[in-house]
Amino acid sequence: QVQLVESGGGLVKPGGSLRLSCAASGFTFSDYYMSWIRQAPGKGLEWVSYISSSSSYTNYADSVKGRFTISRDNAKNSLYLQMNSLRAEDTAVYYCARIYSSRTRTFDYWGQGTLVTVSS
């Protein structure tokens, strides 16, 4: 069965950095686009970024562009999110999600999330 397990969250000071990881199993990771989506406490979902199956294409929400970098290692079945220059408003649970296909951009499987808290 498809499993996505995020890790790497924690408490970080404003201006600091953090790297999130997502370990994928139960499917051929290298065949799928992947995405990060976040949810601030008590708020709705906010799409953060996506990466194509071969890392050729990426895109970011305006709120994180220039500060966050998405990457993947298909040999390790892993997705990453490097977060720099963190702000209080980046505090959220971060989910990795599989994208059904490059044409049908449904987030068909999600992980359980990892909490990032940005506070002094």
Next chain:
Amino acid sequence: QPVLTQPPSASASLGASVTLTCTLSSGYSNYKVDWYQQRPGKGPRFVMRVGTGGIVGSKGDGIPDRFSVLGSGLNRYLTIKNIQEEDESDYHCGADHGSGSNFVGVFGGGTKLTVL
């Protein structure tokens, strides 16, 4: 890009039916929308995709037949019949905007469904 609007809350009695609405902003009536269920403390779970012609593709894993969708104009609906306690969740609608490999994701604010 489209804006998706959802009422913040809804409620229904055990065994009753409820319809949740996701409204696309003007000009996006041809967009398909995905519904996601998020139980308390859990990650979201894909329910199904809906366009103006109804369901697009298949339901998510384990989604019961009690869940159905319709689409009309700018509205995309998720109906749950014979509501059970386990249906008490936040329901989010989402869409993607863009062409080819350059797209962004957008979500509504979510609707919290309370089972009475």
